[in-house]
Amino acid sequence: MMTSSTPADPLRAAATGQAATLITVAATGAESDKATVPALPVTLDELVAAATQCQAAGAAVIHVHIRDDRARPTLDLARLRDTVAALRESTDLIVQLSTGGAVTDSFEDRLAVLDAAPDACSLTCGTVNFGDEVFVNPWPFIRDLYARTQELGVVPEFEIFDLGHAATLHRLLADLGAPYGGHVHCDLVMGVPGGMPGDAATLVQAVAALPAGATWSATGVGRATLPVLFAALAAGGHLRVGMEDTISYARGRPATGNAELVERAAALAGLAQRPPMLPADARVMLGVNGRH
Ligand code: KMH
Ligand code: ZN
Numbered sequence: 001m002m003t004s005s006t007p008a009d010p011l012r013a014a015a016t017g018q019a020a021t022l023i024t025v026a027a028t029g030a031e032s033d034k035a036t037v038p039a040l041p042v043t044l045d046e047l048v049a050a051a052t053q054c055q056a057a058g059a060a061v062i063h064v065h066i067r068d069d070r071a072r073p074t075l076d077l078a079r080l081r082d083t084v085a086a087l088r089e090s091t092d093l094i095v096q097l098s099t100g101g102a103v104t105d106s107f108e109d110r111l112a113v114l115d116a117a118p119d120a121c122s123l124t125c126g127t128v129n130f131g132d133e134v135f136v137n138p139w140p141f142i143r144d145l146y147a148r149t150q151e152l153g154v155v156p157e158f159e160i161f162d163l164g165h166a167a168t169l170h171r172l173l174a175d176l177g178a179p180y181g182g183h184v185h186c187d188l189v190m191g192v193p194g195g196m197p198g199d200a201a202t203l204v205q206a207v208a209a210l211p212a213g214a215t216w217s218a219t220g221v222g223r224a225t226l227p228v229l230f231a232a233l234a235a236g237g238h239l240r241v242g243m244e245d246t247i248s249y250a251r252g253r254p255a256t257g258n259a260e261l262v263e264r265a266a267a268l269a270g271l272a273q274r275p276p277m278l279p280a281d282a283r284v285m286l287g288v289n290g291r292h
Helices: 044-057 077-090 107-116 139-152 163-176 200-208 222-234 258-271 279-286
Strands: 023-026 061-064 094-097 120-124 128-130 133-135 155-160 185-190 215-220 238-241 248-250
Touching: 023 044, 023 215, 023 258, 044 061, 044 077, 044 258, 061 077, 061 279, 077 094, 077 107, 094 107, 094 279, 107 139, 120 139, 139 155, 139 163, 155 163, 163 200, 185 200, 185 222, 200 222, 215 222, 222 238, 222 258, 238 258, 248 258
Parallel strands: 023 061, 023 238, 061 094, 094 120, 120 155, 155 185, 185 215, 215 238
Antiparallel strands: 128 133
């Protein structure tokens, strides 16, 4: 599972000159309303346009939630398939479908997301309070979802909202073995009200709890965006940014779109001398073989 690009101690990666920064754009999410956030990409055309701009700005992975004709979150399989095809047609981005969906989605629908045959998917490693709601991920569902990724050849990204989720990831790997693609990549989702806070000290603890050889990215929700971005770069990690996680560029200044969030991440990664990773290199690091 260990590769030359994944030092045994991930916190030493920055000091040892880990070469490039994987930037994932989480473009839409399931929580914001188009009516109040007009820049949110909710149609297929809007999503493809955003994806194209984000690739040009430095993204290598797109984390995808889709909406229906009324801009409500949906896991409609035909739409998911069309979305995967359209993103493949127009970009080189790794297409990572959300299996988290919205807090109201059933386990059955969330499992069926994998039938859309994406390159990759998110896989959240535990239940977490989610503002006033609960994002429910019990162990049997996590197991079933992981086993299905292995069967269908979809590369999972393990979403860690809290330290206990890292413990569940260890249990999952011990019980069911390595993920499809052979490499463990995690995303620390920080600053969700109910999850781990988005600060540097917590990030360091979370990274230390990950399996040896794992690579990781981090994202800070809302006002945690910038502290987590800087902490992740300092600690040698990769970055997730986008309008799923923040709808503001700065206090009181709404984001004009996903591209400017990716541009800022790419610029900061460049300043850290770890410029954005190309999609082709990201495929190698993550074990995504593009065979679909
Ligand atoms: N929308 C959240 C309830 C994921 O995409 O896998 C869950 C979420 C995580 O966004
Ligand atoms: Zn998501």
